Amino acid sequence: MLNTRLSRFTGGLFAPHRKSDIGETADRLRRDGIDILAWADPFAPDRSLPKNFRKALHAEIEGGAPEHYTVPVGSLELRQALARKLESQNGIIADPSRNIVVTPGADSGLLMCMMALLNPGDEVLVPEPGFPAAFSNCEILGAVPVPLKMTAESGYQLDFDELERAVTPMTKMVFIAHPNNPTGTVFRKSVLQELARFVVKHDLLLLCDQAFEDHIFDGIEFVSPAALPGMADRTVTVFSFSKGYGLSGFRVAYIHACAEIMDVFYGNVTTVCGATSSLAQRLALAALEDEEVLTSYYRKLEYRRNLLFDTLSTVPGVRMQRSESGILSWIDVSDLGTSAEVVDHLLRTAKVLVNDGTAYGPHGAGHLRLVHGCILDDDRAAEVFQRIRTSLLQLPVRGLATATAS
Ligand SMILES: Cc1ncc(COP(=O)(O)O)c(C=O)c1O
Structure with a gap:
């Protein structure tokens, strides 16, 4: 009945899943008080038109x-x-x-x-x-x-x-x-x-x-x-x-x-x-x-990627580099769990949705994508980043746990 190629990609009506860019998932999560750092959309969900x-x-x-x-x-x-x-x-x-x-x-x-x-x-x-x-x-x-x-x-x-x-x-x-x-x-x-x-x-x-x-x-x-x-x-x-x-x-x-x-x-x-x-x-x-908007966004996004890096890179078990561009940061959390486990943990304990790295190909496993350019207000973004830090600090570092046990 359906086109066999397109019907491999379903809209999430019948299966609960974490992909917020499909169907109405993002609306539902926002109604539940979740901050979404999983949309590559500068300053979303806030009004930001210059x-x-x-x-x-x-x-x-x-x-x-x-x-x-x-x-x-x-x-x-x-x-x-x-x-x-x-x-x-x-x-x-x-x-x-x-x-x-x-x-x-x-x-x-x-x-x-x-x-x-x-x-x-x-x-x-x-x-x-x-x-x-x-x-x-x-x-x-x-x-x-x-x-x-x-x-x-x-x-x-x-x-x-x-x-x-x-x-x-x-x-x-x-x-x-x-x-x-x-x-x-x-x-x-x-x-x-x-x-x-x-x-x-x-x-x-x-x-x-x-x-x-x-x-x-x-x-x-x-x-x-x-x-x-x-x-x-x-x-x-x-x-x-x-x-x-x-x-x-x-x-x-x-x-x-x-x-x-x-x-x-x-x-x-x-x-x-x-x-x-x-x-x-x-x-x-x-x-x-326009001669102002790109320059002012540049300063803001550079500040944000540094803020996210400074907040998360010192968490034991997290490996990351400073992002080289725009709004996206990429984080290796493979010492803390599978990326799906860490995404779920952040959703439950920090009330933040980030992207599971496996969505980006086989070598995304164990990684998360975070949109440091989401949310307009820097202080609110800092508060959300801190929640992520606190939540990641709760996870035992796998390598360390094994080393201690052996
Ligand atoms: C690499 C890349 N290309 C294209 C797009 C789509 O952009 P547009 O809003 O212009 O459709 C995105 C959106 O996330 C993207 O990440």
Whole structure:
């Protein structure tokens, strides 16, 4: 009766589970007084729209809101502004009418990209821990995701021996989230240069999800692979206004690709994604023109990731590195229990929901993802982080327990 590929992903109506981004689980948990640090949504659930953006929206509404569709690929004015941004910030040269499409969020944009680029049976190399949609989109489309291990020891960079071993005649694409979700790590320039050589050598495509590109900490150089030699025609890059600007509720994102690939996106975007809200596009324009919001969010998020690190890294049994970007922190709790056990413990004793690392691939086991960028007020976030610390301190450290017993 149901589509066999989609029906593998159920909505949680009949099975209780901890995935808060499915169905109504998050609403129910919030009603129960749980703080959710499991949504990659800056400052959620609090109202956080900056004054400048509210003013821009008011002006639009007062002027007679843009109630009509824009052209399906996104308004020309926005695409022109995006082309300027791509050149100045990403080093990517884009023709607004041939290389850019606007979509209602990166999620549907990613699915459209993968629909357009993959045939059933094609294999996609997905370094993990990685973004779950990379796996599920492949499965929905009948393509085959091939997980490739990344480790804390390498700073979650790519292992090219693993990549070489994984290539088969069916390999079509490499997917990376850069910065990565869930680890928050940034692929280094030298790694991306090697990736470019690998992609060219094996005649592959690179799908690069840069939804988190806006906030890179500690002066780490951020390089867009599409700007590397030989990569402009082989890379499809997905961007979003959800994370860096905290505009997830407005649903606006964009994609860059060469004209040949973009022509297929232009032909299918209405059917697959639907048009992007005209008002959200006006807000995206205001965001691109704004000179304050990204800077002030940067300071706030840098403070938060330090606060979370300082609060949790000294807990016995916790291993973590300072996040390199945006809103996500990644924590090894394997000495305290399985990630599912620790998530349950935190839910019961700290009344906080965090993500179980196994959602991000086999090597996420024993890890948690925490969204240090949730909640607007820093003092309240500090109080929630302290609750997590107190709760983790209650758990015996496995290695220590064994050492004492033996
Ligand atoms: C890596 C990554 N890409 C894309 C998205 C989706 O973003 P959007 O809100 O633009 O659909 C997310 C959301 O969590 C994400 O983590």
